[in-house]
Each structure stands twice: as C-alpha cells, then as structure tokens.
Amino acid sequence: xxxxxxxxxxxxxxxxxxxxxxxxxxxxxxxxxxxxxxxxxxxxxxxxxxxxxxxxxxxxxxxxxxxxxxxxxxxxxxxxxxxxxxxxxxxxxxxxxxxxxxxxxxxxxxxxxxxxxxxxxxxxxxxxxxxxxxxxxxxxxxxxxxxxxxxxxxxxxxxxxxxxxxxxxxxxxxxxxxxxxxxxxxxxxxxxxxxxxxxxxxxxxxxxxxxxxxxxxxxxxxxxxxxxxxxxxxxxxxxxxxxxxxxxxxxxxxxxxxxxxxxxxxxxxxxxxxxxxxxxxxxxxxxxxxxxxxxxxxxxxxxxxxxxxxxxxxxxxxxxxxxxxxxxxxxxxx
Amino acid sequence: xxxxxxxxxxxxxxxxxxxxxxxxxxxxxxxxxxxxxxxxxxxxxxxxxxxxxxxxxxxxxxxxxxxxxxxxxxxxxxxxxxxxxxxxxxxxxxxxxxxxxxxxxxxxxxxxxxxxxxxxxxxxxxxxxxxxxxxxxxxxxxxxxxxxxxxxxxxxxxxxxxxxxxxxxxxxxxxxxxxxxxxxxxxxxxxxxxxxxxxxxxxxxxxxxxxxxxxxxxxxxxxxxxxxxxxxxxxxxxxxxxxxxxxxxxxxxxxxxxxxxxxxxxxxxxxxxxxxxxxxxxxxxxxxxxxxxxxxxxxxxxxxxxxxxxxxxxxxxxxxxxxxxxxxxxxxxxxxxxxxxxxxxxxxxxxxxxxxxxxxxxxxxxxxxxxxxxxxxxxxxxxxxxxxxxxxxxxxxxxxxxxxxxxxxxxxxxxxxxxxxxxxxxxxxxxxxxxxxxxxxxxxxxxxxxxxxxxxxxxxxxxxxxxxxxxxxxxxxxxxxxxxxxxxxxxxxxxxxxxxxxxxxxxx
Numbered sequence: 091x092x093x094x095x096x097x098x099x100x101x102x103x104x105x106x107x108x109x110x111x112x113x114x115x116x117x118x119x120x121x122x123x124x125x126x127x128x129x130x131x132x133x134x135x136x137x138x139x140x141x142x143x144x145x146x147x148x149x150x151x152x153x154x155x156x157x158x159x160x161x162x163x164x165x166x167x168x169x170x171x172x173x174x175x176x177x178x179x180x181x182x183x184x185x186x187x188x189x190x191x192x193x194x195x196x197x198x199x200x201x202x203x204x205x206x207x208x209x210x211x212x213x214x215x216x217x218x219x220x221x222x223x224x225x226x227x228x229x230x231x232x233x234x235x236x237x238x239x240x241x242x243x244x245x246x247x248x249x250x251x252x253x254x255x256x257x258x259x260x261x262x263x264x265x266x267x268x269x270x271x272x273x274x275x276x277x278x279x280x281x282x283x284x285x286x287x288x289x290x291x292x293x294x295x296x297x298x299x300x301x302x303x304x305x306x307x308x309x310x311x312x313x314x315x316x317x318x319x320x321x322x323x324x325x326x327x328x329x330x331x332x333x334x335x336x337x338x339x340x341x342x343x344x345x346x347x348x349x350x351x352x353x354x355x356x357x358x359x360x361x362x363x364x365x366x367x368x369x370x371x372x373x374x375x376x377x378x379x380x381x382x383x384x385x386x387x388x389x390x391x392x393x394x395x396x397x398x399x400x401x402x403x404x405x406x407x408x409x410x411x412x413x414x415x416x417x418x419x420x421x422x423x424x
Numbered sequence: 425x426x427x428x429x430x431x432x433x434x435x436x437x438x439x440x441x442x443x444x445x446x447x448x449x450x451x452x453x454x455x456x457x458x459x460x461x462x463x464x465x466x467x468x469x470x471x472x473x474x475x476x477x478x479x480x481x482x483x484x485x486x487x488x489x490x491x492x493x494x495x496x497x498x499x500x501x502x503x504x505x506x507x508x509x510x511x512x513x514x515x516x517x518x519x520x521x522x523x524x525x526x527x528x529x530x531x532x533x534x535x536x537x538x539x540x541x542x543x544x545x546x547x548x549x550x551x552x553x554x555x556x557x558x559x560x561x562x563x564x565x566x567x568x569x570x571x572x573x574x575x576x577x578x579x580x581x582x583x584x585x586x587x588x589x590x591x592x593x594x595x596x597x598x599x600x601x602x603x604x605x606x607x608x609x610x611x612x613x614x615x616x617x618x619x620x621x622x623x624x625x626x627x628x629x630x631x632x633x634x635x636x637x638x639x640x641x642x643x644x645x646x647x648x649x650x651x652x653x654x655x656x657x658x659x660x661x662x663x664x665x666x667x668x669x670x671x672x673x674x675x676x677x678x679x680x681x682x683x684x685x686x687x688x689x690x691x692x693x694x695x696x697x698x699x700x701x702x703x704x705x706x707x708x709x710x711x712x713x714x715x716x717x718x719x720x721x722x723x724x725x726x727x728x729x730x731x732x733x734x735x736x737x738x739x740x741x742x743x744x745x746x747x748x749x750x751x752x753x754x755x756x757x758x759x760x761x762x763x764x765x766x767x768x769x770x771x772x773x774x775x776x777x778x779x780x781x782x783x784x785x786x787x788x789x790x791x792x793x794x795x796x797x798x799x800x801x802x803x804x805x806x807x808x809x810x811x812x813x814x815x816x817x818x819x820x821x822x823x824x825x826x827x828x829x830x831x832x833x834x835x836x837x838x839x840x841x842x843x844x845x846x847x848x849x850x851x852x853x854x855x856x857x858x859x860x861x862x863x864x865x866x867x868x869x870x871x872x873x874x875x876x877x878x879x880x881x882x883x884x885x886x887x888x889x890x891x892x893x894x895x896x897x898x899x900x901x902x903x904x905x906x907x908x909x910x911x912x913x914x915x916x917x918x919x920x921x922x923x924x925x926x927x928x929x930x931x932x
Binding site for chain 1: 498514516517518526529535536539578
C-alpha cells in the first residue's frame with residue numbers, strides 16, 4: 091500500500107487515483123451500492139442473521155483469495171488453491187480421526203501440508219521454470235486425486251474430535267458481546283488478511299513479492315535470490331490454503347474429498363475485482379477482501395430475491411469483466 | 425599506480441558468435457573512460473562480464489591489483505562495481521527508496537522492514553549527489569531522466585568505486601544531460617572511476633578523459649579524449665575494409681516517385697522527417713542505435729501513431745493509421761525482429777507465405793483452398809530459392825536467411841511495391857547475406873521501391889542508391905550512394921546532434 095503524502099500533491103483525490111486506491115474505492119463503492127440496492131429490494135436482506143450468513147460465506151473464499159493475492163502480485167497464478175484446501179482438510183481428517191491425535195496437531199498438520207505443497211508448486215515454477223499456470227494446474231489435479239485416494243473417496247468426519255466444529259462455527263466475539271455473534275471463521279479471515287497485509291507492506295518477503303511482479307530481472311540483477319523468495323511466496327500461499335482447509339472442514343464438520351474444484355476461480359475473481367493486477371506488481375489484501383465480499387453479497391442478495399442460481403453465475407461473470415474493464419480504462423487515461 | 429580495474433585478454437563466445445576477442449581495458453580512479461564502437465562491437469558484453477552478468481571464457485580481471493572471479497551481480501557489488509543498464513532495470517511499482525535498497529533493505533527483527541531507515545538512507549545518498557527527490561515517490565511516475573538518477577543513486581548505495589554507464593543519455597534532453605554531467609563530475613572528484621559507453625561524440629569531448637574503441641569484438645586502441653580529433657575516433661570505429669564490388673547506381677531521374685513522406689513527427693523519436701523513394705530505387709537508412717530509423721518505418725507502416733506528417737503513395741495522399749491501411753496502399757514492412765513480428769514461427773512455410781493474403785485463398789464461406797496455397801508457396805520457394813524440404817516445413821526450423829526469404833515472399837505475394845526492410849540480415853550468416861543482397865537488388869530492378877534500414881555501414885554502402893542518415897530522430901542528411909560517400913561521411917551525420925542552443929521543447 092502506498093503512503094499518502096498530502097504535502098507532495100495538490101489534491102488528495104488525484105493522488106488516490108494515481109496510486110490505484112481508486113480501484114479500491116470503486117470496488118468499495120460498488121459494495122455499498124449493492125448493499126443499499128438489495129436492502130431496498132428486499133426487507134429480509136439487511137438482517138443481522140443474513141449479514142452474518144454473508145460473512146460466514148465469505149470466510150473460506152476470502153482466505154483462499156488472500157492466498158491467491160500473494161501469488162498474483164508476484165506475476166504468477168495459483169490454480170491449485172481449491173484442491174489444496176481440500177487436501178489439507180483430508181490430511182487434518184487423517185491425523186485427527188484416523189490417527190486420533192489431539193486437535194492442535196491436526197491444525198498444524200494441515201497448515202504444514204499446505205506450506206509443503208505450495209513449496210512444491212514454487213519449486214516447479216522457480217527451479218524447473220514451468221509456467222505458473224501449468225505448474226499449478228498440475229498441482230490442482232494431483233491434489234484432487236490424492237485427496238480421493240487418501241480418503242478412499244469417502245468423507246472423513248470429525249465427530250471424535252470435540253471442539254473441531256467450533257473453530258469455524260463458534261463465536262468468541264459472540265461470547266463476549268452477545269449482540270454480535272460473528273463466527274470464528276470470519277474472525278480468522280480477518281486475522282489472516284491482517285497478517286498477509288502486514289507481510290506485504292512491512293516485511294522483506296512482502297517487498298520481494300511486489301518487486302518480483304514488477305520486474306523480476308531487475309530484482310535478480312540486484313543480487314537477490316529470486317528463486318528462494320518466489321518459492322517462499324508460494325509456500326506462504328499454500329499454508330494459507332491449509333488454514334482454509336481447516337475452516338471448511340470445521341464448518342462441514344467433515345473433510346469432503348470431492349470438494350475444491352471451482353474455488354480457485356472464485357478466489358481469482360475476488361482478487362481481480364479487488365483491483366490486483368494480473369500482470370503483477372500491484373495489489374492489496376484489502377481490495378481482495380472487498381472483492382470477496384462483493385461476490386458473497388451478490389450471491390446472497392440474488393438468492394434473497396429468489397433469482398435462480400444459474401443467473402447468479404452469469405451476473406458474477408459480468409461483474410468480473412466490468413471490474414477489469416474499469417481498471418483498464420483508468421490505466422489508459424493515466 | 426595500480427589501476428582500479430584492469431582487464432586483459434578477455435574472451436567471450438556465444439553460440440555461433442565470437443563476441444570478444446582478446447580484449448583489454450583498464451580504468452583509473454577519478455577518471456571517466458569512454459568505451460566506443462559501432463553496434464555489436466562488444467562494448468555491452470565486456471561490461472556485462474565486468475559486472476558479473478556473463479562469465480568470461482578467458483582472460484584476466486584485476487580489481488585494485490587483485491585477480492578476481494566475478495560470478496554474479498552480487499560479487500560485482502561486493503567489489504564495488506555498479507552498472508547502470510541501457511534498459512533501465514527498475515521496479516516501476518515500488519518507491520524510489522525501495523528500488524535503491526532492493527536486496528539490502530534495513531531490517532528489524534523477524535524479517536520486518538525498517539521503512540524509516542530505508543527512506544533516510546535514500547535521502548542521504550541524494551544529498552551526496554546534491555539531488556532533490558522524494559524517496560517515497562513511485563518510480564513509474566518519474567521521468568526517464570529522474571529514473572536514471574535513481575539508478576545512479578542505487579549504484580552509489582553499494583559504495584561503488586567503479587560505475588559503468590551504458591548509454592546513459594540515450595533518453596535525456598540537454599538540460600537533463602547537463603544535470604547528469606554535474607553528478608558525474610562530482611563522483612569523479614570523489615575518486616570514483618566511471619566507464620562511459622556512448623555513441624555521442626560531443627559528449628565524450630565534454631566528459632571523458634580517455635577513449636577506448638572496440639570493433640567487431642576486438643580492442644582497437646585507447647586515445648586521449650581531449651587531444652584526439654573526432655575524425656580519428658570515427659575512423660578507428662569504422663576502419664573496416666569494404667569487400668564488395670562497386671555498386672551500380674541506376675539513372676532514376678525520370679523514374680516515378682512512389683513514396684513521398686513529408687514532415688513526419690512523433691514525440692521525441694521522430695522530428696520532422698521528410699524523404700521520398702523512387703520506383704526501382706534502394707534508399708538506405710543509416711544511423712546509430714536509437715536514431716529513430718525503426719520508428720520512422722513503423723510510423724509509415726501505421727504500426728505506431730504519428731503526431732503529424734503526410735504520406736503520399738504514387739502521388740496520392742494516403743491516410744495510414746494502422747498496418748492494414750499501409751498494406752492496402754502497397755507498403756510492406758519486414759521487421760527487424762522476424763520472430764516476434766514477421767513470422768508465425770510455429771506454422772509452416774505455406775501458411776506464412778499466405779498469411780497476409782488469406783482472403784485470396786478462401787472460398788466464399790471462409791474455407792481455405794490448400795492446393796492454391798501450396799502452389800503459391802512452391803512458386804515462391806523456387807523463385808526466391810528458399811531452402812526448405814517442403815512447403816509444410818515449420819518456419820522455425822529454417823535458417824535465418826531462409827526465414828527472411830519467407831517474410832519477403834509474404835509481402836511480394838501481397839503485391840507490395842514499397843518494401844521496408846529493417847535490419848534484413850540481422851542474425852544471418854555471411855553466405856546468406858549476399859543472397860539477401862542479390863534478392864533486394866533484383867526486387868529494385870523489377871521496379872519496386874526499397875527502403876533498407878541497417879546498422880551495418882558496409883551493408884548500407886553496398887546496397888543503397890541513396891543514403892539517408894538519422895541522428896536522434898532527425899534526418900541529418902541524404903548522401904548519394906556509391907564510392908563518393910565514405911563511412912566517415914555517414915558517421916559524421918549520424919553523430920550530428922541538434923545544436924544545443926535550441927530552446928527546450930522546440931520539437932514538440
């Protein structure tokens with residue numbers, strides 16, 4: 091994120107437009123407009139329970155979208171986020187249900203598995219020079235297959251692990267403020283987003299994430315070990331997918347091995363709507379969060395209005411094209 | 425006194441090219457040592473070896489009197505060698521300070537960045553350069569000249585004792601050049617040794633202490649910059665013998681003017697360029713890299729927009745705003761980068777020949793008539809002597825010269841009577857070159873108007889009936905072809921910069 095320095099520019103607005111905050115404003119304004127529109131269209135929309143349902147629906151997709159954001163800022167792409175999430179959930183199932191290990195070990199196993207798989211993708215891309223699209227397409231299929239193999243194609247339930255479902259469905263905030271029963275899943279989403287945002291803005295890893303997407307050759311010529319940092323980004327994204335795996339398993343109280351395909355596209359869509367450039371070098375986690383919320387609000391709002399699900403998909407597609415077009419127009423003017 | 429840098433007997437080979445042959449070079453502290461030579465003389469390759477980007481294949485490299493192996497950019501930095509590349513290599517989305525310290529960010533614990541120290545460090549370097557710049561500005565928002573300053577600041581931040589500048593003024597205007605020279609003089613006074621690669625003679629006279637000239641990958645000589653006349657340096661640069669037979673220039677006084685370009689302008693790249701080409705004429709375009717020759721070709725062809733200028737074909741003004749307009753007017757452009765812009769390298773010869781004219785091979789419903797395409801392709805394979813096993817051969821498998829012939833066939837079949845060849849023999853071996861020359865002459869004899877852009881002076885002199893010379897976007901003169909024009913004449917025009925008295929922004 092760019093520091094806004096009012097003294098260096100005549101107008102704050104102009105400065106915002108220049109720095110790409112404009113796209114985030116645009117996305118945010120669209121989100122507000124959608125909320126207002128649906129509230130007017132249906133009295134059932136702006137209910138606390140419905141708002142919480144929207145947030146709950148955003149949590150898994152949002153976490154995956156944060157993972158995708160990191161990779162996309164490097165100028166890469168990760169198609170394996172969805173099936174990696176499922177794979178991590180299955181591993182958690184194996185550790186907790188099949189092996190009967192304690193809860194924290196299951197969580198650690200899922201996150202470690204995610205990091206390891208991300209590292210694999212990163213190695214294919216950085217060391218073996220396989221284009222990210224292909225490398226992660228391969229990983230997507232490998233992980234989908236492995237999930238089915240390990241689970242024997244049957245869901246693994248977490249009935250023997252008390253408290254597992256509370257990871258996502260419980261509400262620490264609701265215990266303290268009963269008026270605000272925000273589920274833990276949403277809390278975790280915001281924690282993940284905050285951490286990712288901090289890493290991007292304040293750490294060496296984050297700096298290289300942007301630098302790689304901006305001009306990888308220049309970074310290499312500056313004496314930076316670009317392969318190492320690229321692999322690190324994929325590993326970090328993978329571990330975030332592991333968190334998403336825990337979240338979805340907890341919400342369903344089971345690891346569903348057949349789940350996962352399609353999530354990667356939803357995640358990429360949220361990233362794009364949030365203003366992150368697919369060519370790399372530019373993007374924010376906040377934008378991605380807004381993007382994920384827009385998609386969840388759309389789906390929910392259209393359902394509240396009893397629009398057929400098939401149409402919801404059509405609308406989502408149109409929104410993606412509009413969002414990227416708006417970005418293109420802005421950049422052409424700049 | 426020990427030299428800051430001493431390179432002796434440096435060798436470098438690339439597949440098929442002996443890029444550096446026994447090259448020597450040295451640099452003293454507090455000196456600006458200019459490195460000159462035509463395009464492809466090996467200057468950049470030598471500097472990439474010094475800065476650790478390429479490994480050397482042979483020779484010795486001493487820094488401060490110690491023999492060293494520089495095995496990467498980081499090793500070069502550790503030895504105090506900084507390079508400012510010709511193509512600026514900055515990360516446009518990051519801030520100035522973030523760019524300068526990339527790879528060496530001040531850190532707090534746990535990999536966190538110390539942004540305050542980062543910006544303060546950048547400010548300190550700017551202060552030593554006497555430069556006013558906000559370290560938090562995004563680099564992409566700066567002008568090229570300011571970005572250049574960032575590159576210099578970055579190189580200095582390594583406490584560089586050796587600073588390599590590869591054509592640093594290529595994109596700068598006069599005021600910006602003056603600013604750069606001020607900084608160079610200050611660095612010099614601090615004892616930094618500067619290697620300065622440039623094509624511009626007047627700059628050398630202003631800034632350089634010594635000049636080393638390279639030619640065809642070999643060391644030619646080192647002379648004093650102030651005392652050596654420009655003509656001597658130029659003759660050191662070009663000193664090649666012309667091996668070709670004398671060119672026969674046809675009498676074209678009664679020939680029709682086919683292409684007439686008037687007052688062509690495009691930003692800083694093309695400044696008021698006017699010329700014409702007659703039927704049957706070969707007009708050569710000479711100039712150094714970045715002189716604007718390719719830009720002129722692309723503007724005429726409609727590949728880039730132009731600010732102003734009239735293009736007449738056979739006396740009729742044509743409004744050309746995109747390549748398809750140019751093709752309709754009968755203009756074909758053979759790009760210097762065949763692989764990117766000229767050929768579909770993964771497709772076969774047949775398809776490539778037909779590619780610009782597929783409408784002629786399609787039935788009313790858009791189905792392609794393969795037998796007609798085969799016939800045409802085979803005709804051209806025979807006519808242009810394209811060496812290929814068959815017309816189904818993928819173009820990428822052909823040699824460079826034969827690829828070039830396929831592109832020529834494509835435009836010939838399109839009935840283009842104005843053909844613009846941009847570096848037609850780049851990457852083509854010597855034998856195939858003379859075949860391309862023969863073909864160009866034959867095309868001119870057939871009555872086509874030919875424009876040849878080339879960075880190789882012998883090639884220009886061997887082919888051209890007239891020679892247009894460009895420097896920094898301006899057409900600095902048109903010389904007659906043939907023996908009366910020497911390489912020195914051309915180089916003189918090619919280095920003839922606009923008088924520096926010109927008010928700023930005059931061209932716009």
